[in-house]
Amino acid sequence: MKNKKSNSGMSPRLNRRAWMFVIPSLILIIAFVFYPMIQAFITSFQSGAGNRLEWAGIANYKRLLTDSTFKKAMGNTILYLIVQVPVMILLALVISSLLNDKKLRCKGFFRTAIFLPCVTSLVAYSIIFKSLFATDGFINTILMKVNLISEPIAWITDPVWAKILIIIAITWRWTGYNMVFYLSGLQGIDDSIYEAAEIDGAGAIQKFFGITIPMLKPIILFTTISSTIGTLQLFDEPMNITQGGPANATITISQYIYNILFKYSPDFGYAASVSYVIVVLIVLLSIIQLKVGDKNE
Amino acid sequence: MSKKVLSVLKYVFLAVISFVSVFPLIWMVIAATNRSVDITKGTMIPGSYLMENLNTLLSSDLHYMMAFKNSLIIAVITTALAMLVSSAAGYAFVVYKSKNRERVFNLILLSMMVPFAALMVPLFRLFTKFNNMGPLKLIALNTPMAVIIIAVATAFLIFFFRQNAQTFPKELLEAARIDGLGEFQIFVRIFMPTMKSCYAAAIVVTFMSSWNNYLWPLIALQSPEKRTLPLVISAMGTSYTPDYGMMMIAVFIATIPTAIIFFIMQKQFVAGMTGSVKG
Incomplete structure (x- = not known):
């Protein structure tokens, strides 16, 4: 000091x-x-009904290994993480580097429009998406009118489409949020670097991978970690779009904890042990991401 | 490929992304003015059923206006208390150089790593106990204070204020001390007005997150008359025969306050979100 x-x-x-x-x-x-x-x-080392808890050793953690709902929740959460986070971050990066162009017209309009989803609360937008993608909802009606599909897609009740819907919804809500971080990072990059690259004959794609991504690395790392933490705790969207259904096809770990507490007869010990899985995952993934980020320095 | 084609493609791409971003919100507004039957038929024309949907919503047993009031009370008190408590801590971490300062600050930062999912179980049990603990009854489960109290001191806000307090001119502090102002007076009368733009950004973020908070209120506020807007809207979504017109007006009204804040305070909004205030 x-x-x-x-x-x-x-x-x-x-x-x-x-x-x-x-x-x-x-x-x-x-x-x-x-x-x-x-x-x-x-x-997490106790078990029993309600508040009558008794010491149970690692019984709760053993139970995790054979709990099929937990495995489903874990699988879904990891699926959302490895599919949604990279797609969203790449999309946000592309959008923000396009918007960073000085000569671009209507820049303010594009930026405001793409950021607008962040104004909605997670519950509010979940309900909008649930209504838009209902079996008799707007999206199906339009898709059928233009003859892209002949039968309505069961967005909410089909296990595969329901997962896709959740991923579409989260990407819609958070891409603009991440974009703002990249835009403020891009402002710190001197234009002369891009100009020098242009003189050397670099194309748009080369500039993107050669300058933009390396220069934004600390911010990309930050947004990746916060998106990871957010996704591991995903609750509002599956709870309100699909209720975790059909048959737990979209359930997440957070939602499973909630169900253990309030839907079934409350088992505090088991719920606590599931929640510690999230803690361990967040700590592990954050460390890995920081390590990977450091290595490429 | 010529430069012109590329440039056109760029505009097309951005226009498509912008349209996709805005469309669900436009649809929400249009749906709020239409009957449920017409909405499912795919209408995209504003209808004349706005007042009717509003009446259905207000006369339903959802207590929508009460939820609006609950949300507003919780968000305002949370924001006011958070500004006082969290900013005082952030301020002190910069202005006073006491022993163990860094250690305590790091401890507070560490709490940022703790996911709320892991706090759900113990907090629920803790707040249930408060019911039989005399004065703590005030913050027990099913009271607005139960929702407010856990959002008053957050690592994010303390960190945010500490970052920004570093730009606070030390000369002002010393001049005030010479003038004989007390330490708390200096904080309220000198620091707060000087850091107006920083507070504006923090207020926007805190109000928004309180207004939109879902999981903890869902656990803490179980009785219908205590519910906040996200809880009522969420309950509407689980209906087997959804009235889309009524649902969309409910979502629309809940979004208006945050939309207004966004449009009049866009700069502070972004500054608070990214945790940086410039100028």
Whole structure:
């Protein structure tokens, strides 16, 4: 610490005042984040109905291995993660590098339009998508009118289409969000770099992979990690578009925890052990992504 | 391929993406003015059933206006408290150089890694217990405070204010001390007005996330008259015979406040989101 000197220089009175500013936040964060985290860890080794919990060792974690709904939830969450996140990030990168063009007309209009989905709440847009993609909904009606399909697609009730619908919906909502991060990153890149590349005869694609992506790497890393964390906790969309159905075909881990707590007879111990799977996954994936990001430096 | 063709393709691509982004929202507005039967037939013309849909919504047993009020109260109080509590912490981490400062700040940052999914179980049990704990009853399950209290101090906001407090001129602080202002007065009367644009961005983000919050209110607010807008809208979606016109007016009204904030404060919106305030 370079401020060692002034540490000792601060009067005890001022030091006490300083803590008064921090203590309310600190108490709240300890009470509603750290204490519950520890509590959940302990609970994950207990089992029983309702609040009558007894020590159960690693029984809950063993149960995870044979729980087919958990495996489904895990599979779906990972599917959303490896399909949706890369598609969205690439799309956002392409859009923002197109928008970064100085000569582009209607730039403000495009930017506002593409960002607009971020204004909607997750529940609100889920309900819009659920209505648009209902079997008798607008999308099917239009697709049939232009003879692209002869039978309505069961977007909500077919296991494969339901997953595709969830992926379409999340991509719609979050692409503009990521775009904003890239746009603000691109502003920091000097135009002369692109001009120099152009003189050397670089095309649009070469500039994209040769300049844009390497220059934006820290921001891409940041958005990838936050999208990963968000996707691992995905709840609002499957809950409101498909209710996790049909037959748990779109259920996510968060939703499964919710179901264990409120849909079936509550099993706090088991729900806590499922939630710790998310914690471990988030920590692991964040570390991997940071490592991969560092290596390419 | 000639440059002209490429340029046209670029505009076409951006126009298509823009259309896809905006279309569901336009459809929402049009659907809000039509009858459910016409909506499923694929109409794209604004109808004359806006008032009728609104009446159906308000006279339904969903308590829509009550939910609107609940959402507003929760969002306003959350934002006000969060601005006071979180910004005070962020401010102190820059202005005071006390012992263990970095350690405590890192601890707070660590809480950012904790997924809410992992807090769902213990928080539900904790807030249930508050019911029999005297004064803590105020924040027990099924009270608006249960939703407010966990959003007042967030690592994101503290970090955000700490980042921005670094631009706060130290000379102002010293001048105020010489003038004999107390430490809390300096924070409220000097720091807060100086950092207006920073607060504006933080207010936008905090209000939005409170207004749109779903999972914790779903757990914490179980009785119908306590529900917030996302909960009521979500309940409408599970109906077997959905009235699309009524659903879309409900979604539309819930989106209006955030849309207004977005259009009048776009700069702060983006600044708060990306965690950076320039100028």
